[in-house]
Amino acid sequence: MGLIAAKRFGRWGYISVRTGEMIIPFHCDDAYQFNGVGSGKPLAAVKAGSKWGFINRSGDVAIPFQFDAVENCWANHGYGFDPSKPVGYV
Secondary structure (H helix, E strand, C coil): CCEEEEEECCEEEEEECCCCCEEEEEEECEECCCECCCCCCCEEEEEECCEEEEECCCCCEEEEEEECEEEEEECCEEEEECCCCCCEEC
8 A cells, every 4th residue: 555644734644645545644743755665564754742763554653752863764774863872773
């Protein structure tokens, strides 16, 4: 199922590319597109409050909201920044 990040009333969620139907509710403060296609487990970076985490296509949290900044997923990897730790990828 193709999903695309969309913003409604100042909040981000995900809709179906084909139908425009809401798939993941508009509850995020910011959001990246899903990536990692071909890996079997695409993830998207999303922001809740001041922290970033990663969700799967069902909207379930795959990596907890713990990062101050992230870069989008690529081949099922994302980059997260926690100022108390070295920079790395998840």
